[in-house]
Amino acid sequence: MTENMIEVAGLEKSxxxxxxxxxxxxxxxxxxxxxxxxxNGAGKTTVVKILATLLRADAGLASVAxxxxxxxxxxxxxxxxxxxxxxxxxxxxxxxxxxxxVAKLRHLAHPGDVADRLLERFGLTDAGSRRAASYSGGMRxxxxxxxxxxxxxxxxxxxxxxxxxxxxxRLEVWGTVKQLAGGGTTVLLTTQYLDEAEQLADxxxxxxxxxxxxxxxxxxxxxLLPAAKVEYVEKRPTLEDVFLSLVGAKD
Amino acid sequence: MNHFFSDTATLTxxxxxxxxxxxxxxxxxxxxxxxFLLLFVYxxxxxxxxxxxxxxxDYLMPGILLITVATGVSYTAFRLxxxxxxxxxxxxxxxxxxxxxxxxxxxxxxxxxxFVSIVVVMLVGxxxxxxxxxxxxxxxxxxxxxxxxxLSLTWIAVIPGLTATSPDGASAFSYPLIFLPFISSAFVxxxxxxxxxxxxxxxxxxxxxxDTIRALFxxxxxxxxxxxxxxxxxxxxxxxxxxxxxxxxxxxx
Numbered sequence: 326m327t328e329n330m331i332e333v334a335g336l337e338k339s340x341x342x343x344x345x346x347x348x349x350x351x352x353x354x355x356x357x358x359x360x361x362x363x364x365n366g367a368g369k370t371t372v373v374k375i376l377a378t379l380l381r382a383d384a385g386l387a388s389v390a391x392x393x394x395x396x397x398x399x400x401x402x403x404x405x406x407x408x409x410x411x412x413x414x415x416x417x418x419x420x421x422x423x424x425x426x427v428a429k430l431r432h433l434a435h436p437g438d439v440a441d442r443l444l445e446r447f448g449l450t451d452a453g454s455r456r457a458a459s460y461s462g463g464m465r466x467x468x469x470x471x472x473x474x475x476x477x478x479x480x481x482x483x484x485x486x487x488x489x490x491x492x493x494x495r496l497e498v499w500g501t502v503k504q505l506a507g508g509g510t511t512v513l514l515t516t517q518y519l520d521e522a523e524q525l526a527d528x529x530x531x532x533x534x535x536x537x538x539x540x541x542x543x544x545x546x547x548x549l550l551p552a553a554k555v556e557y558v559e560k561r562p563t564l565e566d567v568f569l570s571l572v573g574a575k576d
Numbered sequence: 577m578n579h580f581f582s583d584t585a586t587l588t589x590x591x592x593x594x595x596x597x598x599x600x601x602x603x604x605x606x607x608x609x610x611x612f613l614l615l616f617v618y619x620x621x622x623x624x625x626x627x628x629x630x631x632x633x634d635y636l637m638p639g640i641l642l643i644t645v646a647t648g649v650s651y652t653a654f655r656l657x658x659x660x661x662x663x664x665x666x667x668x669x670x671x672x673x674x675x676x677x678x679x680x681x682x683x684x685x686x687x688x689x690x691f692v693s694i695v696v697v698m699l700v701g702x703x704x705x706x707x708x709x710x711x712x713x714x715x716x717x718x719x720x721x722x723x724x725x726x727l728s729l730t731w732i733a734v735i736p737g738l739t740a741t742s743p744d745g746a747s748a749f750s751y752p753l754i755f756l757p758f759i760s761s762a763f764v765x766x767x768x769x770x771x772x773x774x775x776x777x778x779x780x781x782x783x784x785x786x787d788t789i790r791a792l793f794x795x796x797x798x799x800x801x802x803x804x805x806x807x808x809x810x811x812x813x814x815x816x817x818x819x820x821x822x823x824x825x826x827x828x829x
Contacts, residue, residue, distance in 0.1 A: 377670040402672040410663070411662065
């Protein structure tokens with residue numbers, strides 16, 4: 326039984342004379358990871374902002390968890406969590422205080438316990454009492470994602486979650502995202518990295534000049550090009566392999 | 577809206593931690609008014625004749641308090657700007673909370689932070705000889721006027737906080753507010769000014785507010801100036817609030 330948690334049809338949005346979205350259509354099934362792939366300025370963030378009720382579309386329909394984003398914004402906000410392009414953590418607060426803050430705003434019963442559990446799950450227990458300003462990029466992103474998980478929203482938007490992260494932190498984030506989808510959360514991911522979409526997504530849509538120009542599974546997309554040729558090439562480790570083995574990253 | 581009060585309390589608690597963890601913002605808010613206070617009492621004050629029969633520090637205090645608030649609200653714009661720039665504003669706006677509590681928490685924090693700065697400046701004033709024979713009622717009147725004044729300037733500060741593209745731009749709006757008291761009855765009687773300047777000084781909001789606070793401190797009758805002062809402050813408050821709401825809605829369009 327499949328059910329769409331996100332449905333977008335004919336979405337249009339202009340900023341002044343600039344038409345950013347010119348009729349975007351896609352749907353995301355429950356519990357899957359959907360990647361919106363596109364270069365900078367393709368309109369990925371605009372799509373996410375409309376779905377997160379931060380922007381109003383000029384035309385078209387968008388719904389999340391069955392609620393229309395324009396007419397039923399309050400219900401949409403109860404069903405989603407947004408992890409924006411920049412890790413939106415409060416730098417003056419400690420990691421734990423950031424989590425407690427979000428738990429309180431979600432009106433949960435024991436915000437302190439919720440915070441402690443998430444600190445442990447994201448390997449931030451030792452750093453929990455330090456101000457977020459002192460965190461590395463990867464730690465900030467982990468805290469940011471942990472904040473998004475509070476209240477177990479069924480839909481999570483991750484807007485370029487690994488932009489600006491080092492390779493290790495990137496793998497950490499990938500692990501977290503896979504875990505989420507494994508737990509039944511629906512993930513809409515935007516990225517400009519092809520390998521990220523390839524690694525994570527059940528379905529990939531390519532957003533180009535305000536429209537979705539392709540939408541399918543990785544296998545479907547690769548079939549668009551002529552069948553694979555068999556070539557013999559020397560298998561050399563990539564620089565990423567070298568880097569990761571030198572710094573001793575796990576996985 | 578059913579969570580408005582609890583959400584506002586939660587977010588105000590967060591914003592107040594920004595104030596208590598960067599006490600330098602309280603100190604720098606109080607520093608400039610204190611510098612003006614010392615400069616005018618000990619350097620220029622001797623040459624100024626107020627013709628009122630009260631000591632110059634008593635004459636000066638109301639204007640210095642208004643300058644304190646004008647300096648303090650620039651931090652409100654700055655903190656709001658940082659929330660927008662860092663993505664926290666969007667994070668809060670995409671959560672199931674009473675959305676307006678995000679702005680109100682900054683406004684309430686501004687009231688608390690400015691209150692502390694005002695107390696610090698007043699204490700320095702008392703140290704160098706400020707005295708008031710005002711009764712409880714008059715003190716409550718002064719507190720009420722300063723509260724209303726802070727509230728109006730804070731809602732003005734929300735506008736650059738929401739629209740600025742740089743931290744400097746977010747706080748620059750406060751410079752004219754800081755200098756407005758100089759062209760008013762705050763430092764010298766308006767009667768000593770030449771025609772057009774005098775006209776401006778007498779009809780701009782600061783003079784009526786300063787005259788009212790000065791009368792309350794002196795335990796004298798406030799006369800009609802209190803109604804002019806209240807009219808200005810309520811008018812500015814309403815206009816700034818409406819302006820801030822327009823800017824705020826436009827961000828979500």
